[in-house]
Structure formats: C-alpha cells, structure tokens
Amino acid sequence: MPKSISLPSYYQATASSSPRHPPLQGDVSADVCIVGAGYTGLSAAIELAEAGYKVVVVEAETVGHGASGRNGGQICTGFSAGQEKIAAQLGKADARRCFALAEEAKLLLKERITRYGIDCSLRWGYLHVLPKPNRFDGLKQWKAEWDDLGYTDTQLLSKAELEEKLGSKAYHGALREGGAGHFHPLNYCFGLARAAISAGAAIHEGSRAVEVDTGERPFVRTAQGRVNAKFVIIACNAYLGRLVPKLYGKVMPVTSYIIATEPLGEDRARAFIRDGEAVADTNFIVDYFRITSDTRMLFGGRASYTTLEPSDLGAYMKPRMTKIFPQLADARIDFAWGGFIAITYNRIPDCGRLSPTAYYAHGYSGQGVALAGLYGKLMAEAIRGTAERFDLLSRVRHLPFPGGPVRVPMLASAMLFYRLRDALS
C-alpha cells in the first residue's frame, strides 16, 4: 500500500459539504459488495442500486480519498494509450467500439451531473499544446484519427493562434477540442456518493477491506465487520496494495503532484487561459493546468515511481509552472498535494473477473476521470447479465510489472528515459 500524500488539497478546502458514512459494524448481507469509493466503485454502486440490487460499499478512508478526490479535474477523450495500441490488440473494428465507449464515458459523466444536480463547476473546452515545434504533424495525425472515428469537434491552432488564447510563449501550436473539459473532481465524487445513497446503497467509510474471498460465496472482511455477498467488485485502483494477490503487479502507483495559486482575479486569470479550457502538453510526462472557478491557476505534473514525497511540494512544483508562465513568479501557492495514478504496462485500463463472482477495473493510466465511471457501469452491466461490453474491454491483454526489489529502481529508470525522450525529441 503506497504512502498517502495527505496534504489538504484545494478540493478539500472548497468541497461542498458531504455527510460522513459510518464504519461497517458486524455481519451484513448484500447482493454486491464494492471495495473502494472512488468513481469506479460509486458508478457501479449507482447502477446496481438503481436496478434494485442491495449494495454495500466499503471504503478504507473517506469517499474520494483516492485519485477521484485529488486529480487534475481534466475530462479527457479516448484512452491514455491511444487508439493504435488498442487496435494492435483487438483489431480496428473493436478498437473503434472502445473509442465509442470512451465517448460514452464523457456523456455518462455529463448526464450524471445534470441528473443528480451535482454542483462541480463543469466547463467544456480542452487544449493539447505542443512543447516542441517539430511535432505539429503529430497533432495533424491526431486530428485526422479522431475525424475518422467520428469525433470532429476539434481544431488545429498555430503558434500565433494559440498565443491569442494562452498567456505563454512556451508552446508551438495546439489541438483544441470542444468535447473535453474540466470540473471540481471531489464535488463530483461527493455527488456520485449522494446519488448512490439515494438509490439505496450503503457506504461505510473508515472500513478498510482486509480480506476478500472470491469463491462461490464471496465475502469482504474489515476490522469490525464482514459483508457476505453474491458478487464482489474491487475498485481500489492505485490504492489497492496487496489486498488481492492476483492483482498485485497489474498496476503500478505513480505519483502526480498539483499546486493551486492564490485567486488571480477574473482579468488576470483570463490573460492566462482566455477561454477557460483545460490544458495539457503532449509530452509523455504531462504538465496539465487550468483556471479554477475561483480564478486560481491549478497546475499539475511531474511523476515519480518511487512514491517518495518531496519535503516542500509547493517549492518543488512552482518552477515547473513559472517556466510556462513566468508572470506567476509572484503568485502565492495556497495548496500543494499529490496522489497516486494507477498505470498499466501498456497504458490501457485493465478489467476482468477474478472468478465468476468477483470483478475488478483499474489502471486508467492518468485518464480515468471519465473512464472510471464507464468501467464501473460496465461491471454493473455484467453482473446484471449483459457482459458483452465489459468483455470487449477485458479482452485487452496485460503484462504484469515486475515484483520484488527491482520493481521501483527499474521503473524509476524508465521514467528517466521518458524524461530524456521528452527533452530531446
């Protein structure tokens, strides 16, 4: 279990109020026990509870404690791995179906925000910005690929056009999309929890699963209780640790850090990102940023396989931001935090069955804000008896990460390689 980066985040400081959910006490029965109250687990809980299933969610900490309450809030299109890797495994036609599912993921998120009245500062618009001048053809190809997949709400921007929208000279063009965007991730997570409760699900915080049985009569045991269920869903992503030995090594926790400045005021904020889009560069190790609804610059990036936390996260991250926006040198950093992203070897999410009664989905590889909800929904769909869409995604094959003492040094070297590649290409 990786160490938790527990600094108070901007999201915690600005979250809507959320009721606390009592720990599990004693033995209970359920149709489905879900382990983990992030987007994946809560999405499955909503679908199943609305369909009349008795659902119990056990969460080790609090709702949204994991990546779902800490992320950059960027709602992305497609999969982190890109279409080519998926097509190489599943063939072109099924890769197209996967892309359609990823589009459905964004729609699902949008519909839930409307349907459950979730106040989470949703805003559409996304810029993929080029850190190197020689990569514009790559953006053209990307646009052509999306056009071919029927996703056409995109536009190429030259360096000059981009500089009209973005107060930075660091980039050499962009691909703009209208169908991606950003929001307050923790408020969205709290909204999902409220929807799950309204549909009849029970959520227990402070209830770490210490044993999961995936046999014919599965159960989940916590320190003070036990849920006997017909089905179990594992939705712990990078925070899973060694709870389920079969899943250890399938994903690797990678740390990503975020800072938020003091409020900049509407005019200054608009000078940084004129139309308020979410922004991410096209490097392998991505810098991502956006303006929050209260006009702060929220800037994320870096990545570390070692899970060691820098002693002064704000000071560690700020130079990264001022390299892009030197005008922010005098801006106070009000918040700095981090969290664990679960990556898979091929950057395609991993899902499947541990047994006929136990499902899992994880490894969105830094792009799970929309996808996690979809995978949660598809696990629910499969439990309800229609597994075709879940089975499509679970056909992707995954290599495990190495275990033992070479695990972290090997991945740290891999990260160094990608940093060099970003710098030199």
Ligand SMILES: Cc1cc2nc3c(=O)[nH]c(=O)nc-3n(C[C@H](O)[C@H](O)[C@H](O)COP(=O)(O)OP(=O)(O)OC[C@H]3O[C@@H](n4cnc5c(N)ncnc54)[C@H](O)[C@@H]3O)c2cc1C
């Ligand atoms: C810093 C950061 C920035 C990111 N930025 C973006 C972004 O901008 N866009 C994007 O698309 N994606 C982003 N991601 C990824 C995205 O947040 C995740 O893919 C997504 O939230 C995964 O949701 P989840 O429900 O699967 O996992 P999580 O939200 O991590 O939830 C897992 C839950 O399981 C609980 N748990 C673990 N073990 C146990 C146990 N034994 N018993 C009970 N409960 C347990 C944890 O406490 C946790 O609450 C980011 C992630 C991080 C960390």
